[in-house]
Amino acid sequence: xxxxxxxxxxxxxxxxxxxxxxxxxxxxxxxxxxxxxxxxxxxxxxxxxxx
Numbered sequence: 001x002x003x004x005x006x007x008x009x010x011x012x013x014x015x016x017x018x019x020x021x022x023x024x025x026x027x028x029x030x031x032x033x034x035x036x037x038x039x040x041x042x043x044x045x046x047x048x049x050x051x
Contacts, residue, residue, distance in 0.1 A: 025050040
């Protein structure tokens with residue numbers, strides 16, 4: 001007999017839109033905490049501030 005074992009899906013199912021809306025530049029600029037994150041990344045000299 002052959003048993004069909006179904007593998008469960010991986011935890012991370014990437015979607016570009018979801019990533020951008022959650023961690024993107026516009027999402028960061030909307031909140032005080034996000035602005036602080038951007039400011040800290042600018043201070044450090046990051047090439048990319050957000051996704």
